[in-house]
Every structure is written in structure tokens, then in C-alpha cells.
Amino acid sequence: MLNNTSFDMLANNYDKDVGLSYENNVYPFFGYKNLLNTIYNNIHIKDTGKILDIGFGTATLTKKLYGDNYDIFGVNFFREMINIAKEKMPNANLFCYNFSNGLPKNLKDEKFDFIISTYAIHHLTNIQKIEFFKLLYTMLNNNGKIFIGDVAFYTKKELNKCKQDNIDCWDNNEIYITFDFLKRNLKDFNMYFKPISFCSGIVCIEK
């Protein structure tokens, strides 16, 4: 369940905690830097474009893209993280919104070249993910791409193995992507999965 206050308290320590996790090669953030770099490099196939970041957090990835002159839009629920991101990207279009309710009305007429989300989609149930990805797809320009990076696996079996191996620190409140479930439920989508580490990967959906 979302809890605004606890996330706000986490915001200032977030970058440090992520760093500790990926430097020590442990779940959940092992592969974090590589995952963000992979999405960054894939976006740079185009020199310009409009990007929507879902759950941008402290803007680690989006601030780099903002610095490269991409047009940045973002949605995040937690005020403290928005304040940190706003300092880094003063001209970005940042919206305070709970994406489990879809997207804010202000975005309804917008189309994007890229829609990205890193380490945020696990806050949606699997059924919500399907509906949300369908919505995101409608917001893509032709040839647009969605990149969803998170703790993620090809199959439930791989997820369960990772859970058993990390049972002491496994977060049961987070619902991680299993790509075969997405494939089964989004049959018409042109999509693929790129594993990044033993516990992370990127789902790419192309229009």
C-alpha cells in the first residue's frame, strides 16, 4: 500500500541506498547503473524527442536526458522526490499523481517518443501493469518506444528462485515483472525483454 510519508523520508537517502545495493551486487538494485545506462543509450538513437518518465524519483536518469535537451515530462506521487527532481530539472513538466489511477488529465493530449520507467512499476499489480502498458502505448508517437526497467524476470520460476536466494531481504510488497506473463496478455505488442542482472531487466515495447 502506498504511504506518502515513508517514501518522503526515504527520498533523501534513496541515492545512497541504491548505490550500496548495486556496489555490493545484491538484490534489489544489482544492475541498476547498467540498466539506466542501457535505457539512456537506447534513447540516444534519436538526438531529440519528448520523454515521459513514470516514477522518476530523484531524477537520476531523466536529469541526464534533460541535460541533453530532451523535452522531459514526468509523473511521481511523492512530493519530496518531486522537489528534488525539480531542483535538477527546473523546466521539466513534472506532475504529482498516483499512476495506479492511470495518468493525469494534463497529459491526455500529449504524445511521446519515449516512455520510460525504472524501479517503479513494481508498485502495480500484474493486472494493473497490463492495463497501464496499454494506456502508455496509446501515448506513443509512431516509432515510439517504451522502456520499463525494474527487478524483472523472464518467468515466475526465475522470480521464485531469486526470492528463495534472497528470502531474508525479499520485499513482499513489490510485484515484479515476469515477461512471459506480459507476453501472454499483450499478444499484439511488439515487445522484447533484455535481462541486465540476475534480478533485473528491461521490457521494451515498440510502436
Ligand SMILES: C[S@@+](CC[C@H](N)C(=O)[O-])C[C@H]1O[C@@H](n2cnc3c(N)ncnc32)[C@H](O)[C@@H]1O
Ligand atoms: C524506487 S523509486 C525509483 C526512482 C527512479 N525511477 C530510479 O530509477 O531511481 C520509485 C519511484 O516511484 C514513485 N512511485 C511509486 N509508486 C507510485 C505511484 N503509484 N504513483 C506515482 N509514483 C509512484 C516513488 O515516489 C519513487 O519516486
